[in-house]
Amino acid sequence: MKKLFLVLLIATSIFGQDIIQKGNKYYLSNTLIIKFKEGVQVEQFKSSLSKKVFGNLYFTQLKQIYPATQLQKSSSERNIERIYLAAYNTNEDPVELSKKISKSKFVEYAEPKYIHRVVTFAPNDSLINFQGNLFKINAPQAWDYTKGDSSVIIAIVDTGVDWDHPDLYGNIYKKNDGKILGVDLGGANGIPDDDPREDTAPNNVNSYHGTHVAGIASAVSNNKIGIASIGYNCSLMPVKVSRDDKRDASGYPFIYYGVEGIKWAADNGAKIINCSWGSTSKSQYEQEIINYATAKGCLIVAAAGNDGMLTDFYPASYKNVLSVVWNDINDVKNSKGNYGYNTDVSAPGTFILSTWPQKAPINNLYNSISGSSMASPLVAGLAGLVASKFKNYSALQIGEQIRATCDDVSFLNDPDKKYLIGKGRINALNAVSNPNAISVRATNISFIDKGNGNGLFEKNETINVKIKLTNYLSPVNNLLISLETADSSVSIINSSQSVSISSIQTMQVDSSNVNFSFTILPNSKYNHTVNFMLKFTANNYEDYQWFSVRINPTYETMNANRIELSITSKGALAFNDYPDNTEGVGFKYEGGDNLMFEGAFMYGVSESKVMDAARSLKVQSTDFNMIKPIAVSNEQLYQKSKTIFNDDGAGYNKLGIETKQTAFSFRNEPNDRFIIIEYLLTNKSSIDINNLYAGLFYDWDMPAENPIADTTAYDYNYNFAYAKHKDSKVLNTIVASALILSTNCNFYPIDNAATSGDVRLFDSDEFTDREKWITLSSGIVNKDVGYSDISFVVSGGPFNIKANRFLRLAFVLAADTSYKNLQQSIVQSRKKYLEMISNVEDRNELPTEFVLYQNYPNPFSARGRSAFGGNPTTTIKYSIPAVILRQASLSADSAQDDNVMVSQPDRQAGMSNHDNFVTLKVYDILGREVATLVNEYQKPGNYSVEFRVLSSELSSGVYFYRLTVENPNNPGKVFIQTKKMVIIK
Structure with missing residues (x-):
């Protein structure tokens, strides 16, 4: 009865839970498997759950699956005693909730409670071929060496066994008191019997699959009735792990308690465990239980599946499992049988005659059915013979003996599958007679x-x-x-x-x-x-x-200074494979833990036209297509990465923008606490793009294992957004991001766990285009999100990009343990970027475009004090290409337009290095000239001009600066662009 306590716990916890299907993966609603870190008390974990993040979540069950009192304290047992089963009350998908819980500093991992299907079988009551499978594998000759030993127990972890079937009962393992040793973990409605006595053993009218599997493995042989079996005298242990009230679309019972059944069998003396079921769901919990059973001396044999696919199928593809492919009687892989890189052996599984429940609608004691479900127990029965013959072999040695002595049948199969259907078809005679096999x-x-x-x-x-x-x-x-x-x-x-x-x-x-x-x-x-x-x-x-x-993963990690940041080739930051987050390091400061769960570039012109690399309905948006993969170059003073992508992934909804993303990480002080990311957006379409906003979304977890007490705000004096943890003793790192040179700054703070408002990341539709547009285009939002799991968006806009022209934006990501130093890093990043526009990026090449850059700093102070430094000076940069101008036009309101780009280079006219006459002038709001900064001939190149203003010279307000370039060889063809600046006192 003590043994069954563990399963009673599981069954009562998940009783009534619905089944969620995602492709060939199945898991239970409202249920998680949680493994806590060593030394953690469950109450520590529960008290750490913030209502801000988890809402009204509470656990209706949070129980240790394998209590310490039930274990013997071997290393494998100490490992699994930290695994708990959790049932909860909300409607959140277990996959999503497990990701959040996995961030807890108290949790080693969290995952859904996966369930499996029996490997679909097709009944056929004609007794065709009878038992040709036994002759194919040379079973009769093998019995001359060993007929198995009743002390070797083969556990049938399945849908139940008709244990009093006349051709099974004699081989059902019995305790010293003569009672059946078996268990019904699923019961009629998911509640197991509290004592595996004879009258409640796993025997039910619905046990077709398990009864058939049991007969293949070890039906009573040489008893003058029915069939013989490969296992001959080996004992059977029925372990029912399905629920009669939960079935798939074909009417087959789901395997609810598969790995729990494996552990029960291992704890109760099984030597061989057969699993004729599975799915494509891979689970850390299941692998741990398989490792536990292997350490206890059990060989696990499993069916490779019946999907006809090159795929990994679990539990067959787990480490320490012998995987079995389905062949027909002629040693050809069945077209419906799976194959793959993790298969071990093959065995006949077509029209296999075996035992059938006595109370089944088909009034036969025997039936023939097909599938890898039938191939697997043939191998498990052989494993029983090998264990009987080579009594000192470990579980893995038994498996290798079977694999190493197979017959090569690859020449009978498709050449392209030669090494994908296991080493060969099992040969029972070789397996029990060859003591010199090598593996x-x-x-x-x-x-x-x-x-x-x-x-x-x-x-x-x-x-x-x-x-x-x-x-x-x-x-x-x-x-x-x-x-x-x-x-x-x-x-x-x-x-x-x-x-x-x-x-x-x-x-x-x-x-x-x-x-x-x-x-x-x-x-x-x-x-x-x-x-x-x-x-x-x-x-x-x-x-x-x-x-x-x-x-060739399409991401790189910038790590030249105190910050490590992974950057991808498709606009995402931190990780390349959201939401798995295994490809990349995230965002780390001074070698600490990752602080960023997700980062993404976004832009759009309306709520229905947003392109991005952020989350979208549980996966990463695919709006961006890689054109040129990211590449990193390491220079003496800095590290640089470059990649190019476009928005073709958005299909008909695309804007037609190609983005060149360049990131810089500087090695030396005072530039070693930030990374600059520049985006050059080129409008490749034939129409102008207006009202464009572009920015970066960051989901911060500070610290990653307990991101429920973070906050974010905007520094208006220095124009940047920041995030930090509530308690600096827990984490004293502060992170920040800012748009570097534009005055059109936007900031939107997000409470990830919000249940009301315009932006709710944890609701069913997650982060919609409408919500992304709100975060990009709402200006600087002064909203207190309190302490919670937070994100924020920093953006610029609105901007206009004419057809075949470009927009250059740059952002800084910074971190420090001192807020004052963080402010200075933001100031320094702006200075550095302005300096490097012409000196770092393509510094040895002449410009190919006319560009008037935004002045920096902007705004700036005539009193010598501003968020950008203590100098009453702003710098204006511009570029003059070595091309001849084709046309000139200037709109009447160009003085009010921050993004006027007039004239395109005439590349058909040829190149010219002649001097151009250049003027750069400053005007007040009334259009009156207040300063001339440049008035001379200049050759093509990159230029920088300082504009110094004393307090007494100009009043606070908006001013405009205009660049005019005219080539004397082409009179009347002029480039003119105007931008605005702000002076404050």
Whole structure:
């Protein structure tokens, strides 16, 4: 009864929960698996949950799944005693809630409670082929060596077993008192029996699948009735893990308690555990329980699935599981059977005759059905024979003995699947009769980036591969290991294509000299997975093993100064794979924890026309398409990254903008506490773009593990947004961002957990285009968001971009532990950017466009004090290209237009380096000239002019400065542009 307490807990916690389906993934509503960090008390976690973030969330259940009192305190058991099952009251999707809870400093991981389906089967009551599967694998000859041992228990973790079936009862494992040792974890309605006694064992009229699987594995043999089985005398342990009241669209019961059943079987003496079920859902919790069962000496055998796909299928694809592919009686993979890089063996699974529930509508004790569900128990039964024959073998050695003694049937299958359907079809005779089988496996593979050392495997880099080998079976001499791939994205270095090991003994681990290298080629694909195959060759031994490497990720990490920031090729910051957030480091200051959950570039002209890289309906927006992947160059004084993308991903809704994104990270003080990101937006369309706003969205988590006491505000004196944690003793880092040179600044603070208002990130539609537009275009919003989980948007606008012209914007990201120093960093970033416009970016090239830049600082103070420094001076920069002007026009209201760009270079007329006559003048609001800054001939180039104003000279207000450029060789063809500036006192 104590054993069943654990499952009673789970069942009562998830009783009545609905099933959520996302593709081939299934999980329960209102239910989570949470693993706490070592030493954490649950009350610490519960008290840390802020209503601002989690609203009215409360846990109706938060219970330890495997209490310490039920464990024996081995290392694997101590690991799983920190796993809890949580049931909660709100309607939030478990996937989204688990992401938020995973941020807690008290939590190791949180994830949905995944469930699985039995591997769909098709009943067929014709007894075609009878038991040809046994003859195909040489079972009768194997029985001459061993008929199995009743002490070897095969657990059937499934939909239940008709344990009193006349061809099963004799092999059902019984305790010393003669009672059945089995369990019904699902019950009729999800509530298990409180004691696995004989009269409540897992036996029900709906146990078709489990009963059929059990008979394949170990029906009673040589009893003059029915069928024989591969397991022969091995015992069966029925473990029912489905619920009769929860079924899929085909009427098959869901596997609710799969891994809980695996643990129950391991704790109750099972040696082999069969799992003829699964899905594409990968779970840390499930892998931990499988590791636990393996450590207890259990071999887990699982079906590879029936989707006809090249895919990973779980639990079959987990580490420490023997994965079984479905073949027909002729050793050909069934067209509906899955295949892949993590499959181990194949076995017949077509029209397999086995036991059938006595109370089934089809009034037969036996039936023939098909699927990888039928192939898996054939392997599990064989594992029982191997365990009976080789009594000292560990669980993994049993699995390797079966795999190593397979018959190669790849020549009977499609050539392109040769190494994707396991090592071969199982051969029972070989498995029990060959004590000299060899199985060498790579049990650890590590990689060393010999290129720029950033840990990302990129074009033209050489990657070293270091491999640790384990020999599970007989000793092997003169072992040759080679590395191969058919992928044209990489080239294996010739000198490292093969490695030789003179000798490796049984269960010996060798990592002395197994090293390989490969080079990533210039024409290789981006975000591409390369599959490599290790081949093992020795006398009478051939084997292989796959591993994979992801190359050319479309992100880089800027790390030249105190800030680390990952930047992508599609407008996102912090991470390349929102919401998984595994590709990138986020935003870190001075080597600390990540502080940014998400960052994204956004722009738009209306609430129905917004382009961005931010979240959208649980995934990252795909408005931006990469044109040129991000690349980083490291100079003596700074680090620079460049990428180009456009908004073609928005389809018909696109604006037609191409964005060149350039980021700078400066190595030395006083520029080592910020990163500058510049966006050059070119209007590639044939129409003007008006009313454009562009900016950056940041979701800050400060600190990441407890982001529920953060706040954000705007510094009006220095024109920047900042965020910080409530308690500086918890985190004293303050982060900031600002638009660098424009006067058209906007700021919008966001309470992520808000349940009312215009912007609500945690509601069902998440971050809509309408909400994004509000955050971009609402000016500087003075709203107190209190202490919560926060985000903010910093933007500029409105702007106009004429057809085939461009807009240049730049933002700064800064951090410091001193607010005063942070202010100074913002000031310094503006100075630095103005300085580098012509000196860093393309400094050795003549300009190709006429550009009049916004003055900096702006506004500035005639008294010598401003948010931009203590100097009553502003700087104006402009560029004159080496092209001849084609036309001249000037609107009557150009003096009031901050974005007038008149005339385009006539590239057909040829290039000219002749002097141009240039004037730069300043006007007041009435159009009166107040200063002439330039009035001379100038050659093409980049120029900088200072405008100094004393307090007594000009009053506070708006002024305009106008650049006029005329080439004497083309009279009347003039470039004119006007911008405004603000003087304050």
